[in-house]
Amino acid sequence: MRRVDSAVEAVYRYRRPDPACWDVVVDAVCSEASSYDADSALVQAGRAVTRHADRIAEDLRRQQGFFGTAVGHGVEVRALALAGMGDLRALPALHNLGEHGGLPTQRPQSRILAELPAEGLVPTMRTVLQKGSYRAEATLEVLSAWGPDAAPAVPEVTGFLDTEYAYDALRVLGRIGPAAAGTANRLTEFATGRAPRAGRHHPRRAAWAHWRVTGDPTLALDVCGAAVRSGTAGHGLPFLADLGPLAAAHADTVRGLMESPGAWTRVAAAHAYWRITGDPEPAVPVLLAEVDPAWAGNPAMPVQEAVRRLGEIGAPAATAASLLGWILAQEERLGHPFTGVRILADAAYVRTLTEALERIAPGAGGPVPAPSKELVPVPASARRRFLRFGRRV
Incomplete structure (x- = not known):
């Protein structure tokens, strides 16, 4: 066990640990001599353990049982490890986990799923959203990472505009783009503050999403430009940056914000200024x-x-x-x-x-x-x- 603990410590501490340390971690997990830290390390390993993909896939099949439908912590660990490598052998287990509430609930772990092609998992993500909000935050994170490839999930994502996850749903719709054009009226309601769920941060993102799905920048330039001029710059700058030269009228205001006392605002302003002006x-x-x-x-x-x-x-x-x-x-x-x-x-x-x-x-x-x-x-x-x-x- 001391050898396993040392190997786990090494892979957590070093960017380029001795490959033998990853070998020990895989051995521990696949031989059931594991620990929470070893399991967590393997989930995060990604392509560092690609040479062990066959062994992990075989152990996943063993964990799933004769009918291939068992779910649980062991199945989740191995399926996520394969997903982090982009290995499609993770998909059947992930489908089962999605059906039984076994997918990650936190954003960092959920992003591992985005290493897999969207077409293989979007149906599962839709099922998860249909079951309610328990895993909505993590699921919307994955769909956002897939962008236009998440288009089949537009109906389920739109439903979350009526929940506390509206801000995340707006981002997903904007990332999907034209395939979400049917939501344009809902986005306008959020951008203008008329939607029941519209909070103070929603208008900028909703206006940006409206531009992304319709191709019309008018609303985004108006709402995000007003935010930058009013002093709530940090919430409008990233969207003006995405608009690029279309936001040329705001270039001087954006440049002035590069001297803001807030580090995040300075970075956002510098990026926006370059995107708008090309300078x-x-x-x-x-x-x-x-x-x-x-x-x-x-x-x-x-x-x-x-x-x-x-x-x-x-x-x-x-x-x-x-x-x-x-x-x-x-x-x-x-x-x-x-x-x-x-x-x-x-x-x-x-x-x-x-x-x-x-x-x-x-x-x-x-x-x-x-x-x-x-x-x-x-x-x-x-x-x-x-x-x-x-x-x-």
Whole structure:
């Protein structure tokens, strides 16, 4: 058991643990000598355990029993592990789990399901939504990740506009796009505040969703532009960013918000300004200032969002490449405050860093030097924090 505990500790702590540590975790789970932490690690492993896919699939069949219909914790662990690899052998078990209320209830774990093709799971997600709201939050999260491929679920998602999950439902409908055009009138009601469930955060997202499903930006520009001008900028900026050049009339207001005291607003404004104008020069320093190399995963800080937006800008954000490469090369995972999803959280950050670097400096590789003010130009507002970290390493 000590060997298993050490292996589990290693895969939770390190981004690139010795592959033998994952071997021990798989052995423990498949031999029933497991623990909650080992099970949780395997669920989060993703493609790190691809070489064990056949063994996990075989063990899943054993857990499901002779008729292949058994459900329970063991089935869920193995099915989610396969799903994280994108392995279609997870689908029958996931269908059964969906029928019997065994799918994840939390967003981080539910996102694992989005690694599978939507066509294989959308019917199950519809069944889950038809059963009520117990797993609605997690289910809507998955459907949102699939975007247009989630279109068959429009009737069930629309039903959740009348619940406390209306905000999530609005996002799903917007991500689905034109296939949800039949909901345009409902979206207008939310955007104008006439819907019974319309809260103070709903109008911007509903107006954005209306544009996405109808192709008409008028309502979105009006509602989201008014939000930005009124001081509730953080709730309108991401939608103006999606509108891009269509929101050109708001460019000056958005640029002014790049000096906001709120980090999330600064990042959202920098991204929106670049998307609206196509000018990366003012945006890159603002985004780079938020890429704290000491970030431990606290979701209150927009570090990952800043990295993602730098990656979208691409080559004009070349000043960020050295710092992002150095962060990516670190051995230890993020010390995420929700330790139960530490592997998932760090894997998402690694994926964001990797994709950003590939877009900023395609094919870049080789040793990554420690960051310094000479290697990575940063704005004065961030330099003190940056150099303070440099002395610690």
